[in-house]
Amino acid sequence: MVDFGGWDMPVQYSGLIDEHRTVRTAVGLFDVSHMGEIEVRGPEALRLVNYVATNDASLLKIGQAQYSGLLYEHGGFVDDILVHKVADDHYFLCVNASNQDKDYEHIAAHNTFDCSVENAGARYAQIAVQGPRGLDTLQKLTEVELAPIAYYHFKDGDVSGTPARIARTGYTGEDGFEIYLAPEQAPRIWDDLMEAGQEFGIKPAGLGARNTLRLEAKMALYGHEIGASITPWEADLAWIVKVKKGEFIGRNALIEAKEGGLTRKLIGFEMLGRGIGRDGYEVHVDGIPAGWVTSGGPAPTLNKNIGLCYLPLKQAEIGRTIHIMVRNQPVEAVTVSTPFYKRPK
Amino acid sequence: MTYPENFLYTKEHEWVLVEGDTGTIGITFHAQKELGDIVYVDLPKVGATAEKGKTIGSVESVKAVSDIFSPVSGEVTAVNDLLTTSPEKLNEDPHGAAWMFKVRLAMPEETKELMKAADYAGYAGDE
Numbered sequence: 218m219v220d221f222g223g224w225d226m227p228v229q230y231s232g233l234i235d236e237h238r239t240v241r242t243a244v245g246l247f248d249v250s251h252m253g254e255i256e257v258r259g260p261e262a263l264r265l266v267n268y269v270a271t272n273d274a275s276l277l278k279i280g281q282a283q284y285s286g287l288l289y290e291h292g293g294f295v296d297d298i299l300v301h302k303v304a305d306d307h308y309f310l311c312v313n314a315s316n317q318d319k320d321y322e323h324i325a326a327h328n329t330f331d332c333s334v335e336n337a338g339a340r341y342a343q344i345a346v347q348g349p350r351g352l353d354t355l356q357k358l359t360e361v362e363l364a365p366i367a368y369y370h371f372k373d374g375d376v377s378g379t380p381a382r383i384a385r386t387g388y389t390g391e392d393g394f395e396i397y398l399a400p401e402q403a404p405r406i407w408d409d410l411m412e413a414g415q416e417f418g419i420k421p422a423g424l425g426a427r428n429t430l431r432l433e434a435k436m437a438l439y440g441h442e443i444g445a446s447i448t449p450w451e452a453d454l455a456w457i458v459k460v461k462k463g464e465f466i467g468r469n470a471l472i473e474a475k476e477g478g479l480t481r482k483l484i485g486f487e488m489l490g491r492g493i494g495r496d497g498y499e500v501h502v503d504g505i506p507a508g509w510v511t512s513g514g515p516a517p518t519l520n521k522n523i524g525l526c527y528l529p530l531k532q533a534e535i536g537r538t539i540h541i542m543v544r545n546q547p548v549e550a551v552t553v554s555t556p557f558y559k560r561p562k
Numbered sequence: 563m564t565y566p567e568n569f570l571y572t573k574e575h576e577w578v579l580v581e582g583d584t585g586t587i588g589i590t591f592h593a594q595k596e597l598g599d600i601v602y603v604d605l606p607k608v609g610a611t612a613e614k615g616k617t618i619g620s621v622e623s624v625k626a627v628s629d630i631f632s633p634v635s636g637e638v639t640a641v642n643d644l645l646t647t648s649p650e651k652l653n654e655d656p657h658g659a660a661w662m663f664k665v666r667l668a669m670p671e672e673t674k675e676l677m678k679a680a681d682y683a684g685y686a687g688d689e
Contacts, residue, residue, distance in 0.1 A: 233624045234599045
């Protein structure tokens with residue numbers, strides 16, 4: 218167990234590689250109760266959400282979810298979030314554990330729309346059922362028909378007799394569900410899911426596998442690919458920024474940054490030489506320090522050592538030879554297209 | 563876990579087997595368990611000088627990098643090439659086939675400061 222922002226979190230259970238492969242081929246169960254939840258309610262809820270978040274929440278139908286960003290005025294990230302539209306006057310946000318209070322204060326501080334903003338993390342546990350057999354596992358415990366729930370959609374219904382929000386989302390690059398429910402029911406539902414998934418080879422999976430899975434799928438991790446000094450343009454997240462939707466926090470800075478010309482960009486790499494490029498390692502281009510690794514390590518599905526790094530825009534092109542400084546030794550790598558892994562349809 | 567009686571152990575979870583003037587060095591069962599799936603091992607070159615307590619190589623699991631500190635001083639006389647191609651052997655047989663390197667002991671008296679198996683087992687506190 219490790220301390221993760223005040224939460225006791227298992228890094229691994231049966232072993233990181235085993236857990237990782239189980240999620241890719243069968244089903245894995247993650248206790249992600251540390252994730253934060255913020256509820257925005259009121260007739261002007263959409264206006265508040267659209268003012269603090271970069272994506273356009275007006276595009277959401279009830280029962281639909283959207284990946285989005287909370288930005289500072291200067292265009293850097295407060296956090297990356299999932300926005301769920303529960304009702305016309307109710308949005309449910311899933312945020313990073315370590316950013317929860319900061320996010321809440323940020324949203325509350327900009328609440329000139331008379332909304333109710335609730336820091337609701339303590340009311341929710343979250344269990345992620347991820348993998349190709351995730352649906353079969355969860356379906357055994359709920360009357361809600363899961364197959365018709367499209368990716369990035371959700372439904373409210375009972376799981377094992379407990380009210381839950383069942384979202385077809387995840388942080389693994391695999392099909393699966395994230396279930397939000399009352400914390401006091403979570404241990405029982407965890408056990409029920411483990412039993413339901415037994416015939417499919419379910420295994421509990423820890424933070425370690427969660428990280429390698431999301432890296433293969435090139436999903437951003439706050440504090441690594443994104444942070445207060447990084448804009449969505451740089452992080453290759455332009456698709457979550459809807460400048461045309463109107464005013465939102467950070468919009469002016471993003472427009473200026475684009476007009477002024479971007480200077481750096483996130484790009485994927487694969488190690489060619491012996492060595493593993495890891496978080497924080499320096500990246501050299503033509504022998505000169507040029508950037509840094511945001512996340513890096515072995516990719517258990519691909520049997521390669523992969524990573525993401527920031528490079529000057531002019532050098533951030535696919536197929537370029539770069540060197541990662543591994544304990545003061547340059548080790549050859551090549552920039553590649555991402556995601557590293559895409560699940561078979 | 564029972565730790566071999568004929569090995570000596572460091573607080574950094576390396577072991578050394580002394581035979582004559584040669585020390586064979588590896589990492590312990592506890593070390594590999596804490597690291598998890600080992601995917602890469604960086605070994606010294608034959609002829610390199612090992613210094614007691616100084617970094618001589620590294621072991622990487624999927625999750626983390628861990629330095630290897632030499633438990634003894636002397637010249638490196640052999641390295642286990644098996645680990646270059648099959649680093650996972652460190653998880654499977656850390657006290658046997660997955661030894662890491664051998665040193666010709668320059669100061670045999672250094673080994674007096676190392677832990678015996680029973681002391682190390684208590685120190686590592688494996689379940």
